Amino acid sequence: MNENFQRHNAEILCAEELAELSQSFKDYDKPENWYCSPQAVLMFIMGGTLANGFKISPKYFGDKALVEIMISTLMSDRALLLIGVPGTAKTWIAEHICAAVSNNSSLLIQGTSGTGEESLRYSWNYAMLLSQGPKPEALVKSPIMRAMELGSICRIEELSRIPSETQDALISILSEKTMSIPELNSSIFSKKGFNVVATANHLDRGVFEMSSALRRRFNIVMMPLPKTLEEEVKIVKYRVGQLEQNHKVAFRDLKLGQVDKLVTMFRELRSGMTLDKKQKFKSSNATLSPAEAISIVHQAKIQSEIFGGDSHSLNQHFAQGLIQSIGQHSQDEMLLLKEYIENIIKKRGDWKDWYEAFKSVLNE
Ligand SMILES: Nc1ncnc2c1ncn2[C@@H]1O[C@H](COP(=O)(O)OP(=O)(O)OP(=O)(O)O)[C@@H](O)[C@H]1O
Numbered sequence: 449m450n451e452n453f454q455r456h457n458a459e460i461l462c463a464e465e466l467a468e469l470s471q472s473f474k475d476y477d478k479p480e481n482w483y484c485s486p487q488a489v490l491m492f493i494m495g496g497t498l499a500n501g502f503k504i505s506p507k508y509f510g511d512k513a514l515v516e517i518m519i520s521t522l523m524s525d526r527a528l529l530l531i532g533v534p535g536t537a538k539t540w541i542a543e544h545i546c547a548a549v550s551n552n553s554s555l556l557i558q559g560t561s562g563t564g565e566e567s568l569r570y571s572w573n574y575a576m577l578l579s580q581g582p583k584p585e586a587l588v589k590s591p592i593m594r595a596m597e598l599g600s601i602c603r604i605e606e607l608s609r610i611p612s613e614t615q616d617a618l619i620s621i622l623s624e625k626t627m628s629i630p631e632l633n634s635s636i637f638s639k640k641g642f643n644v645v646a647t648a649n650h651l652d653r654g655v656f657e658m659s660s661a662l663r664r665r666f667n668i669v670m671m672p673l674p675k676t677l678e679e680e681v682k683i684v685k686y687r688v689g690q691l692e693q694n695h696k697v698a699f700r701d702l703k704l705g706q707v708d709k710l711v712t713m714f715r716e717l718r719s720g721m722t723l724d725k726k727q728k729f730k731s732s733n734a735t736l737s738p739a740e741a742i743s744i745v746h747q748a749k750i751q752s753e754i755f756g757g758d759s760h761s762l763n764q765h766f767a768q769g770l771i772q773s774i775g776q777h778s779q780d781e782m783l784l785l786k787e788y789i790e791n792i793i794k795k796r797g798d799w800k801d802w803y804e805a806f807k808s809v810l811n812e
């Protein structure tokens with residue numbers, strides 16, 4: 449592993465876990481060309497302890513049944529589509545599932561409005577094409593084509609950002625599991641194990657509708673926001689801890705009790721009512737996902753660590769982070785936050801420090 453890189457693929461970062469899992473579950477049936485058995489993939493995602501005592505870290509905090517659906521979909525005829533609001537671990541889980549199933553999460557197409565059919569199928573090395581004519585060596589294979597040849601999973605990120613007519617090139621690939629190359633008068637047949645995991649963000653601006661023909665080729669799994677406060681706090685603390693390990697900065701053990709309150713505000717602003725359901729207000733449209741909370745806490749800890757400060761200043765950085773997340777959305781959202789601070793936060797006896805933190809940031 450090259451220490452100089454900011455980030456490695458999941459199969460490299462978790463190579464030891466994956467090797468242990470594939471060894472421990474070697475007597476279990478597994479689909480052809482899968483690196484780990486389906487049970488091992490489940491344990492890789494949800495975490496657990498192997499018979500030899502080796503600990504597998506959890507990658508996803510949430511419903512185990514949902515992950516079982518994802519894994520069994522990949523064994524079926526249909527492809528997998530993870531949809532949901534931003535920051536609900538769609539990309540994260542897609543990458544880790546590919547790492548465990550194919551030991552390769554790098555076969556990836558990043559969907560944008562500029563993605564053309566050639567990115568999903570193939571293109572040509574034009575210099576070679578012009579000098580030698582169409583021949584297999586001049587073919588530039590897309591990640592999907594390579595996944596078909598290898599019997600691996602291919603990821604498509606942000607499928608709904610690809611124009612609808614281009615998306616439809618996937619219909620025949622997913623139903624026939626072949627890709628024709630008319631110029632060579634040949635076809636690529638996919639090996640067993642090939643499938644597609646796509647992610648899509650159904651709420652964002654600039655997304656394209658999927659045709660019903662394409663929808664039918666996918667099993668669509670809706671990624672939920674965390675069910676409980678405890679679960680959401682656990683996700684934030686766990687991921688912040690992991691992110692810190694990547695830094696060379698030695699983080700002091702700043703008291704993170706305040707994360708509970710930050711996440712409480714996220715949940716209340718998202719749902720438009722207090723956790724005890726007693727007070728209702730207009731809900732926020734800003735993206736207040738676990739991923740956003742992770743970024744705020746991580747940033748606040750770096751700031752406190754490098755430029756000094758205690759738990760009190762950490763609190764102010766949290767407040768600043770929340771104001772920025774909401775403020776960048778719109779002025780209306782900012783008004784909504786100010787009302788929430790005055791009507792809810794101010795009246796909570798044990799939230800005085802938060803009220804003061806918000807006030808000092810807003811008056812700066
Ligand atoms: N339930 C969860 N369990 C574990 N990690 C989570 C969970 N929800 C969110 N995260 C964390 O949130 C971060 C961002 O997730 P990710 O980028 O996969 O979101 P996304 O759904 O793909 O968002 P977008 O729609 O913006 O692409 C990751 O670090 C991931 O670990």
Ligand SMILES: [Mg+2]
Nearest residue numbers: 538539540647
């Ligand atoms: Mg994503």
